[in-house]
Amino acid sequence: MPLRRIGLGLAASSAIFLAGCARNAPQDTWQPKGENAEKINTLQWMVFPLAGIVGVAVFALIAYILWRFRDRGQAIPHQSHGNPAVEITLTIIPALILSVVGVFTFKGIFELAQTNDTQMVINVTGQQWWWEYDYPAQVVNGVEITQPIITSGQLVIPTGTKVLLRETSRDVIHSYWIPALNGKKDAVPGRINLLRIQANKPGIFAGQCTEFCGLSHANMRMEAVALGPEDFAAWIANQQRNAESPAQATLAQEGEAVFLNQCIRCHQVNGLKKADGTAAIAAPDENVYSGAVPNLTHLMSRNTFAGAKFDLLTADCRKNVWSASPDEFGSAYLKGVTSDCLNQTNLRGWLRNAPAMKPMYADPTKLAVSDGKYRGMPNLGLSESDIDKLVAYLSTLK
């Protein structure tokens, strides 16, 4: 083989190999940040090199045989059948390897399935194409959740706590995966699947739906936020508050009126009242196929929206949160989205024409298959003036 071809082959192989060494890889499965992910990491450090050696050896042998014995018009060699010594050896060696791997794998599976020492429970519901989290009433590390908390996009958990996620889905099968905290677990309609996660230190960890779930599967992301005990208590306290109406005669108050006219059909804001003083209750079940859309009561307390696809923070502010040290992370995150950090481009773009930013089944003329209901947010045809007002109002939902 010419030296040049060998060199090209080696260069291509090296490029592929080195592509796995990206520094900024938040979904790296080799960097566990919690007890459960560490168990998986330990197992894969044992299995992966072993499987890699076997795999490379097998592929090299196949390549050699393909090349060495290719058809060159030569006479058919003598054909023989079977070689007991080789066959027995090649059966026993894999069986031994798999037995050893199996012992550690089953041990890991049983340890990861353990739930009897759960310290906190969160219901996780997948739908096209975002995740909803609701926190039932419970006491977590001495902090009492008196009223269920409902949020989306970012899952907030306390550090050093064994958190049990009870997963299900409202429409199709999804799969929840935050590589730094544990393996993946399918969210299946009509079933409750359990996944336990734990974060050692404060920080933010990225994830991605890993079960193909339709048009915007690639845009169905999630982030887990781990806060220290005091910061978590502060977050809980804030989440249990209802939203307050904006001050009189402000742009935000006009935005509230626009919200009551348009957005309340699907989006709930706890504490929001109609003009007659009664509670404004959203009816996503009448407009959206999955029957639920994100609750926006504390929109600006989270850093993302639209299934964690888009940042509510500007690039610099986002970098400050993601790169904060564990000691400073809590205060950086709890600041939420301040006026100088709001990513106006993303939010305005979304309000202007959501389906243009994230593919969704939101064409009003093609809803026959979903009983006339949307799967995703449609283009509401808002005027620029209404968008200004809405941005002002949404900015108050801390």
Added chain:
Amino acid sequence: MFTTGSKYCFGIAGLGSLGAVVYMVLVHPCDVGVLALLGIAIAMSLVGGVAQFTGDFDVDSPNDALTANAVAPANSMWPLVLALGVVLLLVGMTTDPIIFILGIVIIIAAGVEWALQSWAERASSDSAFNRFVRERALTSLELPIFVGGGVAIIAVAFSRIMLAVSPHSGAILFIVIATAVLIVGFLVSVKTNIKKSMIAATCVLGAVVLLVSGGIAGFNGNREELVVAAAEDHYSHKECEAAASEHFDKNSNNAVSMKSGISATIRVKDGKLTAQLIGIDAQVQAVTVQRSNLTTILFRNLDDAQYRLVANLGTKKIADTGVEEAIVDCTQMTGKNQTQALILKISKPSASSGPYTLTVPGLEGQEIAVVVP
């Protein structure tokens, strides 16, 4: 130039590529179907390349292959029938499961017939012997299938007729047909000189009348009372009182096997109502149910008395009347150590028309709160 196997693979690859282009033009350039067809094309190109490179993996030279005999194979309708089966299969995939199943049946039948015909034609150089071989192999398969199919068609046609006419007319019809069959059978057995063609004509006539009548009855549908009965929902208004209901609690199935899909378990023990969420050992007094999501709650009765679990889910307005109606759902009556499942889908938050509760009639003053965020 190309080996036999690689031609096949390259052919499929070419069709896949062509199909992808057509799909892009006719359906959508970025649809999953395009990816699937291109995936087939790429995979078959790869396999074809390997087959070409290795000479079809054959140790025998194609020239060495010998045919079993020199008799030319007869024309066969089975490839055509098999193609029809494939078409029905593909059409059925996008339209009706019955057409899909029919396609599978035809493909299997045509495949077996074709394979055995091909095999029989190569059995010897004697065509007559080959036909004998074919019939000996296939008759044992064909006869029971044809007879079974014929009996099934007669049964379906007769059942359509009986479902279409009134019970009274059905009884008269049954007596008339049975009498006619008895008379014909009696005549055939007594009058041994009746011509076979006469008997065959009578049977064919009877079969035609039955099939036509069955077809007409099938198109017209069942009689009125059956249509009404099928449309009735006996569970639309569940009887959720403390006492057992004659209708709702009849034949209740008190064993539940859907444990992995259960969100919470509600128990009655020593007259006390308790709740436990899956994954949490502690007992709770409130159950959180995700909005607009099917949620299964298990009810387990550990007491001697019979109880049922009732979900009180607020009220709703009856359309155009302004009248408020309570939304209630419940399990059937549950005996000692028995379980029932209650499946809820609540679209409104408990803050809207709540509070929502789970109660057990007969255990007054006790309830489990249902919180829908």
